[in-house]
Amino acid sequence: MNKRFSESIEIDLRSDLPIYLQIIEQVKRQIADETLKPGDQLPTVRALAEELRINFNTVARSYRMLDEAGVISTQQGRGTYITEKPPPMGSEHLRRESLTALASRYVREARRLGFSFDEIRQYLQDQLEVQPEINNEGE
Amino acid sequence: MNKRFSESIEIDLRSDLPIYLQIIEQVKRQIADETLKPGDQLPTVRALAEELRINFNTVARSYRMLDEAGVISTQQGRGTYITEKPPPMGSEHLRRESLTALASRYVREARRLGFSFDEIRQYLQDQLEVQPEINNEGE
C-alpha cells in the first residue's frame, strides 16, 4: 500500500545524524508536503527496516517517538497510521520544522565536506537560480 | 569476520610513533594493497584493542581520524566499514559536485514544501548561525 513511501525514504549511514532521527524527519516532511495523508498506513517496522537494510528496532524507535509526538498512531498487532487529525502542533508548525531540518542537514553535510559558510551560501544561490518555479524533477 | 586483519596488524609499543598513528598507517596500507576492500568491516574498537593489548579508546581515535579522512565510515552501534568510494574525495571537482547535490536537494525539497526563495535563504542563514565551526585537527 505504502510502497511509495518506503521507496522514497532515504537514509545515509555515514551521516552523523542518527538513523532514527533521519526517519522521523522524513516522515514529518512527507506529512507536511502531503505525500502522506491522515489515515495512511505506514510500512510495518520490519518491512521498512528490511527496505532500508537496518534493524527493525531502529524503525520501531522512530515510530514510538512519532507516536509520542502525536504525529502517528502505533497499535500493537495492527500497524501504524498517520493520525486522523494531525493537529497536535499544526501543519504550519510541522512545515517550518521540516524546513529547519532540511537546512540543518544541508549545513551539516556541507560543513562535513569542509566547505566555508560563504561557499555554502553561494552554492545555494546557484541552485535557486537554476531551479526556477518548477517542482517535479526526476529524483 | 576480519580476523585476518586484526591478526596482521602489529604495533610496536617502543616505537616513537604513537600507537594510533601506527594503526592508521597499517589500515591505509592494507587498503592500498587490497587486503581490505570497500565495504569490509573492521574489527570493533574493543576487539582490536584486546587483540593488541591496548585501550579501546586508542583504537577509537584511529578510527575517528580515518573516518574524518574519508577512508572508513564509523557508525555508532553498527561498526566501522571501509568506505565504498575508496578515493577520499581527492579531487576538488568531486567535492564540489557533492555540495551541488546537497544544495540541489535542499532547494528541491524546500520548494516542494512551498517555501519562497527568501524563506529558503533565511532558514539556511539561521542554521549557519546555529551550527558551530568545527576544529579540524589531523591531516
Next chain:
DNA sequence: GTCCAAATTGTATCATTGTATCAATGTACT
C-alpha cells in the same frame, strides 16, 4: 457463527558498538 492455532505487528529488555569527557602518564621546553 465459534473457537483455536498460526501469522503478523508493535513492545520490552539487554547486549553490542562507537562517542564524549575527563583523568593519568609521559615528554619537551623554559
Next chain:
DNA sequence: AGTACATTGATACAATGATACAATTTGGAC
C-alpha cells in the same frame, strides 16, 4: 621544578542489534 602539550586510560553515555514477548488479525475446523 614547572608548564604545556600529546598520548593513553577509565568511565559514562548514545545508537543500534538480537531476542523473547504481548496484542491483534487471519484462516481453517467444527
